[in-house]
Amino acid sequence: MKKQLMMLFSALLVLFTVLPASQFEAAEVTTPVKQEFELPLDILQVENDDKSATAQYVKSPAKIVVEDGKTFAYVTLLSSKWWQSLKVQTKQPGTFKETNFADAEVISEDKAADTRLVKFEVQDLSKELNAKIHIIVTGVPGLGEYDHSYDIRLKFDDSKTPVVPEVPEVTPEKPETPEVPVTPAPEVIKDGAYTIDYKALHEEEDKDSSMTRYLETPAALSVKDGKNLVTMTLTNNEQITAFQVEQAGKFVDTTVVKTDVEANTRVVEFEVADLSTIINAKFTVFVAAANHTGNYTVRLAFDKATIKPVVTEEVPGEEVETPVEVVPVTFKDIDKTWAKPYIESLASKQIVKGKTATTFAPNDQITRAQFAILLSRALELPKQDYKGTFSDVTKNMDWIVYEAEAASRAGIISVTDGKFRPNEAITRQQMATMIIRAIEYKDASVLEGVKNDVAFADAKDITAYAKTSVDLAAGLGIIGGKEVKGKQLFEPKANATRAHASKMVYYLLETLQK
Incomplete structure (x- = not known):
């Protein structure tokens, strides 16, 4: 008898476990389970399963969060000032020839520790995830400027994934939703x-x-x-x-x-x-x-x-036009520089921008890429899809690639070996050459009959390709030299500053508007 009662009790227990709760009492809505755990993360090379050199700059283990049916990896990047971008493939498995790579979301930065926490979705922790990275290393003695983009593979050790019991899905009965009358928007909006x-x-x-x-x-x-x-x-x-x-x-x-x-x-x-x-x-x-x-x-x-x-106060018999407020753009570190009016004018037009919200750094050197961006903005050059014009300007260098290719189509950038060298400091003769090509693109008639009355004592140092451009730019008043011991020098191969670039682009626009 005792054995029969135990069997009956077990059967009832199973019955109550298997049957939906709604058969016996009001359904209880189950809150979705959120999992958080850590998994070892390997950074592998593309060709083999050897570790990539990048692995030493990625913290392992990674934090994994599973929520609402999606899995996200939270990864800490070390020496974050060197990381220009981390793009992960949006589907698994995939190939590096595909274009479905998206930037990892930046969650936080720790400037003191030089780390960055990023987040991205992982569809399957058991499969490798392709990624593309862009690294620029500066300030290392003997290395120079190291600028490279890589393909890597991210591999999580899913054998460490904790097992979580399945939670039965309970679908509560949906209450009837009362119809809410929708007021249709007018088909035609009056002026x-x-x-x-x-x-x-x-x-x-x-x-x-x-x-x-x-x-x-x-x-x-x-x-x-x-x-x-x-x-x-x-x-x-x-x-x-x-x-x-x-x-x-x-x-x-x-x-x-x-x-x-x-x-x-x-x-x-x-x-x-x-x-x-x-x-x-x-x-x-x-x-x-x-x-x-x-x-x-x-x-x-x-x-x-x-x-x-918009309700405005009307004055009988008087039409009031509200002027658009123009706020001048300035920076706290340009008050004592000769380039202040040029910088402020271009900044107000969003052609140049500060290094921070309040500083411009007028004496910092400007690179070839940065000057190409200024000309692209100043001339409003039309952008197109990535073409691969330069071997050293890849698609993931999206901060410069479209401007550089636009400048190439306009004839402003011209190279012989297929390389643009975007991160090299630009020289004064290179800037003068690009300025004159920009004028030729916009309105070549401006250059007709231009004469240069400035005789530079170091004219012999100007490279042959730049001589005509320097003469024209000097004749238009876009460039000038500096007097050293009674001689006017141009210093063609000296590196230009952000202040120099601002002045030249300002006078470029002034010349085109005449």
Whole structure:
């Protein structure tokens, strides 16, 4: 009898375990399980299973977080000032020939420890994950400037993954949702000034993008003759180097309306053909402390139902036009430099930018890549998809590649060995040559009949390819020499500074506007 009772009790226990709880009592909603654990991480070479040299700059083990059905790796990069980018493949398995590599998300920086914590998704911890890295090492005696991009493989030791018991999924009954009447937005918006709410959505998922923190809402909306002009405020002018929107299938730069360096904001505007359609936008963000550039795509979704007219005080019989406030851009370290007016003028037009929000570093050397970027911005050179024009400017060098290739198409950059050498300090004769090529691209008639009355005592030191350009630039007043012991010197092979570059680009624009 006792044995039969025990069997009956066991059967009832199994019955209550297997049958859904809703058969006996109200269903209980189960909170999704969040796992956190650590796994050893190996950094392998592409050709074999030997460790990559990069392994010594990546902390192991990595922290693994599993939540909402997705697995994320949190990895600490050592000597983070050398890391320009870490891009991981968005699917597993994959090949390095594919283009589906995305920047790892920067979670935090520790400047004192020179470390950076990054996060990226891992679809399968048992499979290798391909990655692309860009490393620039400076300041090591005898090494010079080491600038290379690599392919690596990330391998987690999934044998250390803890086993978590499965939690039965309980689907509570959905209560009836009452219908909420939706007020349709008007088909035609009358000319006028409005505000409109919007969301910055993730590139692929219907959730808020992490870039939302860089945008203020609502946006301003101006409607005239059926055209919608949207004005937005970006909340981190220092870090955002570019903000583009997609129009007619191409990404184009937005127009900068106002920049406030002290408040670290920038106001931009762009046209939206249809406010009912989600449009793509791209951010380029540069973190100076880490010398890291990242590109992010978001989807802007405007809510037409939130459109509200801007109420202004009207004066009978008088039309009042509110002028756009222009905030001059300046830096605290340029007050005593001769280049201050040139720097401030170009900074207000977003052509030059500071090393930080408050400093410009006018006496720092400028590289060939940095000067190409200035000319690209000044001339508004059209950008295109990556073509591989230069063997040493790869696609993942997205902070320069599009500007460098645009300058090449315009004839401003010309090389004979296929190398641009982007990180080399530019010389004064190289800048003069690029300036004159820029004028030829924009309006060659400006160079007709130009004469140079300046005789440089060191003219024999000017390389043959640059002689004509130096003469023309001097004749136009774009460059000048310096007097040393009664002689006018140009110093063609001396490295140029950020101040020199600002002056030359300023006079380039002045020359083209005459």
